[in-house]
Amino acid sequence: MTRILLLLTCVVLTVLPFFAGRSTLFLGMEILVIVALSQAWNLAAGYGGLLSLGHHAFVGIGGYALYALSRDLGIHVLFAVPLAGVVTGLFALAVTPILFRLRAVYFAVGMWVAAEIVRILVMRADWLGGASGLPLAGARDLPRAWMSPAAYWMALAVALGTTCLVWWLMRSEFGLRVRALRDDEVAARSIGVKPHRVRLTVFVLSATATGMAAAVSFFSTLFITPLGAFDMGWVITIVFVTVIGGMGRLSGPVLGAALYFILRESLADFGNWYLIALGVAAILTMLVLPGGLASLMDPFFNRSKTVKEQP
Amino acid sequence: MLEITGLNAFYGDFQALFDIDISLGAGETLALIGANGAGKTSLLQAVCGLNHATGGIVLNGASLTGLAPQLRAAAGVGLSPEGRRMFASLSVRENLEIGANTGRKGPWSLARVTSLFPILGEFADRPSRLLSGGQQQMVAIGRALMSNPALLLLDEVSLGLAPVVADEVMGALSSIRGESEMMTILVEQDVARAIKASNRFACLLEGRNVLNGTSKGADLDAISRAYFGEDTA
Amino acid sequence: MIAIDILINGLLLGGLYALFGLGLSLIFGVMKITNIAHGEFAIGGAYLVVTAVLFLGVPLWVAVPVALLVAFGIGFALQLVLINRVLGDDPMPALLTTFGLSIVIQNLLVEVFGADNRALDIGLLATSGISVGGFSIGVFPVIMFTIAIGLFACLHWMLNRSKTGRNVRATSDDPEIVVMMGVDRARVFAMIMGLSAALAALAGILLAMRGSITPFSGAERLLIAFEVIVIGGLGSIWGSLAGGLVLGLVHVIALRLDPSSGPLYGHLLLLLILLARPEGLAGKVHSR
Numbered sequence: 001m002t003r004i005l006l007l008l009t010c011v012v013l014t015v016l017p018f019f020a021g022r023s024t025l026f027l028g029m030e031i032l033v034i035v036a037l038s039q040a041w042n043l044a045a046g047y048g049g050l051l052s053l054g055h056h057a058f059v060g061i062g063g064y065a066l067y068a069l070s071r072d073l074g075i076h077v078l079f080a081v082p083l084a085g086v087v088t089g090l091f092a093l094a095v096t097p098i099l100f101r102l103r104a105v106y107f108a109v110g111m112w113v114a115a116e117i118v119r120i121l122v123m124r125a126d127w128l129g130g131a132s133g134l135p136l137a138g139a140r141d142l143p144r145a146w147m148s149p150a151a152y153w154m155a156l157a158v159a160l161g162t163t164c165l166v167w168w169l170m171r172s173e174f175g176l177r178v179r180a181l182r183d184d185e186v187a188a189r190s191i192g193v194k195p196h197r198v199r200l201t202v203f204v205l206s207a208t209a210t211g212m213a214a215a216v217s218f219f220s221t222l223f224i225t226p227l228g229a230f231d232m233g234w235v236i237t238i239v240f241v242t243v244i245g246g247m248g249r250l251s252g253p254v255l256g257a258a259l260y261f262i263l264r265e266s267l268a269d270f271g272n273w274y275l276i277a278l279g280v281a282a283i284l285t286m287l288v289l290p291g292g293l294a295s296l297m298d299p300f301f302n303r304s305k306t307v308k309e310q311p
Numbered sequence: 312m313l314e315i316t317g318l319n320a321f322y323g324d325f326q327a328l329f330d331i332d333i334s335l336g337a338g339e340t341l342a343l344i345g346a347n348g349a350g351k352t353s354l355l356q357a358v359c360g361l362n363h364a365t366g367g368i369v370l371n372g373a374s375l376t377g378l379a380p381q382l383r384a385a386a387g388v389g390l391s392p393e394g395r396r397m398f399a400s401l402s403v404r405e406n407l408e409i410g411a412n413t414g415r416k417g418p419w420s421l422a423r424v425t426s427l428f429p430i431l432g433e434f435a436d437r438p439s440r441l442l443s444g445g446q447q448q449m450v451a452i453g454r455a456l457m458s459n460p461a462l463l464l465l466d467e468v469s470l471g472l473a474p475v476v477a478d479e480v481m482g483a484l485s486s487i488r489g490e491s492e493m494m495t496i497l498v499e500q501d502v503a504r505a506i507k508a509s510n511r512f513a514c515l516l517e518g519r520n521v522l523n524g525t526s527k528g529a530d531l532d533a534i535s536r537a538y539f540g541e542d543t544a
Numbered sequence: 545m546i547a548i549d550i551l552i553n554g555l556l557l558g559g560l561y562a563l564f565g566l567g568l569s570l571i572f573g574v575m576k577i578t579n580i581a582h583g584e585f586a587i588g589g590a591y592l593v594v595t596a597v598l599f600l601g602v603p604l605w606v607a608v609p610v611a612l613l614v615a616f617g618i619g620f621a622l623q624l625v626l627i628n629r630v631l632g633d634d635p636m637p638a639l640l641t642t643f644g645l646s647i648v649i650q651n652l653l654v655e656v657f658g659a660d661n662r663a664l665d666i667g668l669l670a671t672s673g674i675s676v677g678g679f680s681i682g683v684f685p686v687i688m689f690t691i692a693i694g695l696f697a698c699l700h701w702m703l704n705r706s707k708t709g710r711n712v713r714a715t716s717d718d719p720e721i722v723v724m725m726g727v728d729r730a731r732v733f734a735m736i737m738g739l740s741a742a743l744a745a746l747a748g749i750l751l752a753m754r755g756s757i758t759p760f761s762g763a764e765r766l767l768i769a770f771e772v773i774v775i776g777g778l779g780s781i782w783g784s785l786a787g788g789l790v791l792g793l794v795h796v797i798a799l800r801l802d803p804s805s806g807p808l809y810g811h812l813l814l815l816l817i818l819l820a821r822p823e824g825l826a827g828k829v830h831s832r
Contacts, residue, residue: 051636053580053643098819105578105635109770110818113811116767120808232763236647243640272651279648286630286641359724380723388724396721398714405710412711413726458726 013156017149025148026220031261032155033217037234038241038253039162040209046248047170048202049182051104053235054111055210057118060229062088062211063218064128070138077138081154081215088211089204096200112235119230133225136218151220158216162209167250169205178202182248240278244285246292255293312336313462313494318366320350320357320518327353328364328518335462335511340488340495342509342526344502346538349515351498352393355464358496359383359390371461385413389460391451393467393498397439404435406450410457417459418491424453427483445476452480463495470500481508502534516540549679550800554793556682559689560754561795562788563747564765565772566696567740569784572773574716574736575631577638581646582744582769583762588649589615589745590752591759594662604664608749612742619741623734631733646762653759663756664749688750695743696785703781712736744769764807771814 017025037059045051065084069075075083095114102110123131142150169175177198180188185195214234218224237260245256260278267274285292313335320328328350335341343351357364360380368375375383384390389410398406407424425432428449434442439450448468455463465484469477485508488495499505506512506526514522514537522537524530568582579585589611596607622645630637666684673680703709715722715732723729748765751757768791776787791810798809 051639098815102818105639106774106818108636108639109578109580109767110815113767113771113814117808117811117815120806120811124804239640239643240647243644272654275651276648276655279644279651282644283626283641283648286637286644287626290637361720361723379728381726381728384724384726390721390724392721392724396718398717398722400713400717401710405714409710409714409722409725409727412707454725 010160014153017152022148025152027261027265029148029152029155029216029220031257032152032159033213034237034241034260035253035257036155036159036162036213036216037210037238038245038257039159039166040206040213041238042242042247042249042253043162043166043169043209044203044206046242046246046252047166047175047178047182048199048206050199050203050206051108052111053108053239054113054115055206055238056230056232056234057111057115058088058092058207058210059214059217059231059234060115060118060122060226061091062214063224063229064122064134065211066215066218067134067136067224068128070136071134075138077136077142077219078150078154080138081219082212084215085208085210085212088214089208092204092207093200096203100196100199100203115230119226122230123226128226129224131226133223133228136222136224139222148220151216154216154219155213158209158213162213163250163254165205165209170250174198174201236275240282242292243282244278244292246294249292249294251297252292252294255297259293312369312371314367314369315358316367316369318354318357318364318368320353320362320364322353322362326518327362328357331366331515331520333513333520335494335496337492337494338489339511340497340509342505342512343496343498343515344505344512344534344538345515348517350518351515352466353518354515355390355466355496355498358462358464359388384458385415387415387459387461388464389455389458389462390464391448391455391466391468393470395444395447395451397442397447397450399438399440401439402435403431403437403439403442403450406439407431407435407453407457410454411459413458415459419456419459421457424456427456427487428453443476445472445480448472448476448480449483452484460493463493464498465495466498467500468497469504477504484508502531502538506531506534514538545678546800550796551793552679552681553685554796555789556685556689556792557796558789558792559685559692560747560750560788561768561772561791562785563688563692563695563743563750564769565776565784565788566692566699566781567743567747568766568769569773569776569778569781570699570736570743571740572778573780574712575638575733577627577631577635578642578770579627579737579740580639580642580766581649581762582642582740583764583766584646584649584653585615585619585741585744586748586751586765587757587759587762588618588653588748589741590664590748590757591653591657591662592745593664593749594657594752597664598662604666608746611749612745615745616738616742618738620734620738622741623737624730627737628730628733646766650759650762657759659758659760661756661758662752664752666753670753684754688754691746691750692785692788695746696781699781708735767807768810771810774814775817 016028020028041055062084065087066077066080069080069083070077099107099110099114122128128134177193180191181193181195181198189195218229241256241260242253244259245254246252263274263277267277289295315331315333318328318331319326331354343354345351353362356362358368360378360383370387373386375386398409401409407421430446431449431453434446439447442450452465452468468480472480481504497505497509506529509526512524512526512529513520514534516537522534564586568579571577571579592611592614593607596602596611597604627638627641630641669684672683674683703713711727712732714725715727715729719729772787772791773784775790776783794809794813798805
């Protein structure tokens with residue numbers, strides 16, 4: 001029954017561009033991007049215990065990689081989007097020797113500082129357009145009518161792909177290692193889990209997915225600036241969505257994104273109040289519902305995703 | 312008077328104590344005996360309010376049930392915890408003085424503690440982390456005494472100490488035994504030493520009180536059977 | 545000559561940075577958590593004074609102490625009703641909670657005050673300087689520096705000589721056992737958060753007097769405070785002072801050599817230090 005529903009949802013989401021108007025499609029793309037970004041962050045923070053407050057570095061790098069790849073190497077934008085994810089993943093791999101020395105709070109804030117460094121460096125890089133940004137060079141080749149459906153479908157692919165990746169990873173033996181490591185590193189080591197390798201895999205996968213989702217988002221805007229690409233607002237949204245939805249739960253980012261967009265759209269006339277509402281909701285979630293909205297659904301699915309076992 | 316009735320203690324879903332009843336009269340010392348994991352430390356922590364427990368604990372007429380640990384300390388529960396648990400950044404003197412933080416009146420003062428353990432007077436201004444294990448144990452006991460407790464809880468005071476040092480610490484404790492209304496619960500691995508240092512004993516096995524008795528002339532064989540969970544009939 | 549000028553200005557700026565780090569260092573030392581809303585506490589404190597002076601016409605010398613008391617109260621209350629409830633072996637719930645708090649405060653400030661620059665006018669004091677041996681030194685930076693040093697000394701005295709300070713150090717050493725000394729851990733934490741918030745607010749007020757602030761200034765202040773305590777060795781009071789002075793120097797030198805770099809070199813220094821100190825970072829309240 002659940003499967004049929006899921007399949008039906010996927011079909012409806014796929015054919016949506018044939019029925020929906022431009023603004024609906026744009027909102028749909030935004031939602032899917034946020035779902036993908038939150039799934040990616042959740043993979044690192046919720047499952048892997050690598051709580052990062054600097055994922056906006058990966059958002060910015062993914063976006064700029066798309067623009068640089070399509071302009072400088074002449075790669076078609078549709079191919080440049082997945083490649084942008086790969087570039088972001090490689091960047092993540094390159095910074096782990098420094099950042100993986102940090103744990104917990106230091107990792108979280110260290111990532112933030114790293115993101116700030118990347119932002120400042122990009123602002124000072126003339127070949128990336130400096131502080132004023134870049135237009136999307138390869139966009140001329142694309143038929144205009146297909147721009148927003150293409151962005152939407154790519155967002156759908158990334159959101160579904162990231163969700164399936166997390167689902168598949170966590171069902172696999174690797175997922176067991178990830179969870180064992182998050183719950184108790186000493187015990188995990190004793191059963192042969194290699195902490196560094198596991199964390200590295202989770203972190204690089206998370207960065208790759210983040211970069212890809214960001215590339216889709218900046219594909220649709222046709223222009224990129226350092227302030228927009230490396231905006232702390234990305235992390236704020238991702239963190240709130242995941243915390244409210246449920247950290248370390250597959251349905252968390254989806255439920256959180258739903259609440260996020262409901263609040264944002266219904267409070268659209270009241271400036272930043274939706275952010276205040278979200279912040280309060282996130283704090284309340286931490287206080288009274290640490291498993292997030294997803295944990296409210298546990299009673300309906302008796303095979304709960306995070307069973308707490310007694311030692 | 313200490314009255315413990317129907318005490319259960321829990322760590323998450325794990326139950327550490329089952330229906331413990333213990334009563335203690337003024338000036339008495341109770342030795343708590345049992346193997347590792349029998350629930351001795353859980354019992355002391357339950358009295359202190361450091362774990363989740365249900366049941367009655369009444370100390371000199373005042374119920375401690377549901378009180379926060381700091382209020383139990385103020386009501387007269389003094390603890391010398393397992394592993395000493397010095398405040399590492401405090402000097403020896405500060406470690407002792409913080410014991411008096413509750414402001415309870417009574418016979419114990421810095422001068423009295425340092426006359427019981429003269430070495431602590433000598434090392435008063437040293438950082439506590441530089442002391443030997445035995446000296447740290449003296450600080451932990453002294454710190455608990457400084458609160459002028461109505462009930463002194465001593466958790467594994469001879470653990471990890473050289474036998475001669477352990478005897479010195481236990482000797483100091485017996486020298487103050489019975490000279491005031493203060494009650495003592497002593498947790499000790501060494502059964503013979505525990506029996507020697509107490510008026511009464513209680514033996515725990517897997518969270519249950521399986522044997523009680525008077526220490527004087529206690530049947531060590533019966534204790535040993537209860538200790539290992541052999542037939543106590 | 546330029547070198548000495550840079551040195552003086554760097555150290556004077558470092559005093560302010562140290563003050564930003566001091567409150568965060570206290571929190572870290574006692575509770576082993578980081579308060580992501582530290583920057584917003586600072587900026588929020590400055591906006592309290594802005595409200596009092598600009599909108600209510602309260603004189604500055606009345607507004608500042610009142611704002612510090614209010615900041616203490618807010619920090620105290622937030623710890624009691626909120627942060628104490630998410631403390632545990634895992635520092636992450638506290639991190640996420642204070643992160644939420646920081647976004648809420650920031651956006652409340654935007655809604656109430658708008659996103660424009662605000663400054664606190666201190667009149668002639670802002671521009672007056674004294675000449676010492678051929679160098680012109682601003683009077684206000686010197687006052688700021690003196691306040692910072694004075695507060696470090698006060699805190700050192702409080703931690704080492706007072707009964708409260710002893711209880712605070714003991715709580716930092718062993719928060720589980722300290723309750724058996726009759727110490728109310730929740731209140732100690734609340735007092736420390738209040739103190740931290742007041743110190744942050746003072747630093748924010750001085751920042752608004754020295755230059756200007758917007759509701760978004762908090763994030764940068766948090767990163768500066770974080771860098772100060774990491775450079776200085778975590779949880780160490782005097783380390784934070786040293787960390788602040790070093791970071792002040794780095795920023796002033798960077799501004800001379802590479803005017804468009806902003807906080808870049810401070811950030812790089814942080815990563816460098818993290819790289820050089822692989823043994824991990826654990827802290828206690830020390831004052832030596």
